[in-house]
Amino acid sequence: MGVLDVLGKKSKDSNLAASLLVFMVDEVSQQQVIQALRQLGVTDAHVGVGSIDDLIEHLLKVEKSPERLIVDISGLDQPLDALSRLADACDPSVTVYTVGEKNDVTLYRLLLQAGISDYRYKPLTVDALRGWVDGRGSFSVRQSRSGKIIAVSGTRGGVGTTSVAGQLARELCAGGGLRKVVFLDMDFHGGAGTTLMGMQSNHAMTETLDSAENLDAQFLERVLTTRDGRLFTLGFNNGYEQEYQPAPGAVTSLLRVLAQHFHYLVIDLAQAGGMIANEVYMNAHVNCLVSDHSVHSGRILTSLMTHIRNNLDAPVMHVILNASRPPVRTQVDTQEFAKAISQPVTLAIPYDGIFPGMAEDLGQQLDKDSLMAKSVSKLARTLTGETELDEASPGWWRRLFGKVA
Ligand SMILES: Nc1ncnc2c1ncn2[C@@H]1O[C@H](COP(=O)(O)OP(=O)(O)OP(=O)(O)O)[C@@H](O)[C@H]1O
Ligand SMILES: [Mg+2]
Structure with a gap:
């Protein structure tokens, strides 16, 4: 189904950069995120379906890195390795949020230490997204990402x-x-x-x-x-x-x-x-x-x-x-x-x-x-x-x- 804009339309021009890019692992989650973003009145976002490697491939095509990334790490055995590959593919200043299936505090801490701004387990609620979209969802304890x-x-x-x-x-x-x-x-x-x-x-x-x-x-x-x-x-x-x-x-x-x-x-x-x-x-x-x-x-x-x-x-x-x-x-x-x-x-x-x-x-x-x-x-x-x-x-x-x- 590819990468959609918030109206659910396939992005005509894949080079068109959005300030928020979301990649979920299945179409049901993709549609949930699109609905939630619409409720929040967000227009400048693209939502794709795929793994972190599909996201990296997508980033290769866009002209400039988005300001924020939301990435679904469900089902990954080594999420930190995959996130480190992702870190190499976008500007260090990009804020990265993660979504997964596990309510796991150890994973949560490891993600924060790796420079991820926040982690939530599914389903991703409108409230959780609101914090991420307006930037208030990042915690002060996080290590700032920089070169x-x-x-x-x-x-x-x-x-x-x-x-x-x-x-x-x-x-x-x-x-x-x-x-x-x-x-x-x-x-x-x-x-x-x-x-x-x-x-x-x-x-x-x-x-x-x-x-x-x-x-x-x-x-x-x-x-x-x-x-x-x-x-x-x-x-x-x-x-x-x-x-x-x-x-x-x-x-x-x-x-x-x-x-x-x-x-x-x-x-x-x-x-x-x-x-x-x-x-x-x-x-x-x-x-x-x-x-x-x-x-x-x-x-x-x-x-x-x-x-x-x-x-x-x-x-x-x-x-x-x-x-x-x-x-x-x-x-x-x-x-x-x-x-x-x-x-x-x-x-x-x-x-x-x-x-x-x-x-x-x-x-x-x-x-x-x-x-x-x-x-x-x-x-x-x-x-x-x-x-x-x-x-x-x-x-x-x-x-x-x-x-x-
Ligand atoms: N391990 C090496 N083996 C052979 N030649 C080398 C080696 N290291 C550097 N050189 C050569 O030595 C010369 C001086 O190297 P370089 O310009 O990197 O030094 P520098 O300390 O930056 O000098 P400067 O004080 O001019 O800034 C260059 O011609 C370089 O190709
Ligand atoms: Mg020199």
């Missing part, structure tokens, strides 16, 4: 900060459904990240930070650069004569708005210190510190980690050792390095020969056989909670973001 902020900074120039951040953004994007990822290049005069991703350089960061209090979806659509509607970039690329200092709090405002629209924000911090970096660290869920094996980098790492821990609301920190140059015989090995900085090394990326340089020059994905691609793919899947790193202790990923939305 994850990943900061990447380096101990010195050339250690591979941009290579790691750029490849991480690509991997996060490739890894899940309709996931949207934004890469922020914080180098004032332009880092190599956008070249690496085969995109034109973006110059809108200054304008965006200056308007940080008034950012909306239209503004972002105008200033962000993308080729596929999934991986986006924003950068300064200022002239060499230009100096710029954003207003205090502007970086925080920008990150918060972007986190409503993107599943992941990857931030390439060209400077590991200073006002921009500090605001990013304060808002980040995870901070990846990229280092080479040198004694100098070991010292920098120790003081940078102390600075972040003592002065800022520290995100989870991960040391990533990257061999951006061929190893030399006298080089400190990974274990010794970890001992010297009194911090485990989360990931050691081997020297990868010509692959990273080639990928940057051609603006293409790293070769499948590239050691860096394999390592960063592992890192991406760990950050999303899909796998655990071999080096890490069991349950390590859970500590990355807490509970995964």
Whole structure:
């Protein structure tokens, strides 16, 4: 029977986005919801029949995510897994309500922890729907749904900060459904990240930070650069004569708005210190510190980690050792390095020969056989909670973001 509008008519144009989208598992429930929405005077809604995967397929066709989703999880053995697939398919800011068959308080709590706004068991009454339709039905205890902020900074120039951040953004994007990822290049005069991703350089960061209090979806659509509607970039690329200092709090405002629209924000911090970096660290869920094996980098790492821990609301920190140059015989090995900085090394990326340089020059994905691609793919899947790193202790990923939305 497909997706119907509230008059019970088949939606003629499937690209026509509605602000409320409901998917029930059977036609009887579909008709009940349509009746209830009519009683409530709701007109801007579509109601479909099908599973969460049918809903995901429908979302692929619509131009923009609805503001609210009501989804029927009846009969699902693993509702949280299905809801996590759904989370990748719509904007993080979308409010999701669930309907099911069970009056089960454990399930209810798990759903709230996963970022779902409410759960009701069938039949779905007009009263329950009213709360959801006017937005009063969400509970304050719920975890707000928002994108994850990943900061990447380096101990010195050339250690591979941009290579790691750029490849991480690509991997996060490739890894899940309709996931949207934004890469922020914080180098004032332009880092190599956008070249690496085969995109034109973006110059809108200054304008965006200056308007940080008034950012909306239209503004972002105008200033962000993308080729596929999934991986986006924003950068300064200022002239060499230009100096710029954003207003205090502007970086925080920008990150918060972007986190409503993107599943992941990857931030390439060209400077590991200073006002921009500090605001990013304060808002980040995870901070990846990229280092080479040198004694100098070991010292920098120790003081940078102390600075972040003592002065800022520290995100989870991960040391990533990257061999951006061929190893030399006298080089400190990974274990010794970890001992010297009194911090485990989360990931050691081997020297990868010509692959990273080639990928940057051609603006293409790293070769499948590239050691860096394999390592960063592992890192991406760990950050999303899909796998655990071999080096890490069991349950390590859970500590990355807490509970995964
Ligand atoms: N594991 C690796 N194996 C081989 N080459 C690498 C590796 N990591 C990075 N490179 C190469 O090293 C160079 C520097 O990398 P990148 O630009 O990512 O460093 P950066 O820390 O961002 O530098 P900058 O200080 O200029 O911002 C690039 O040419 C890149 O292709
Ligand atoms: Mg760089």
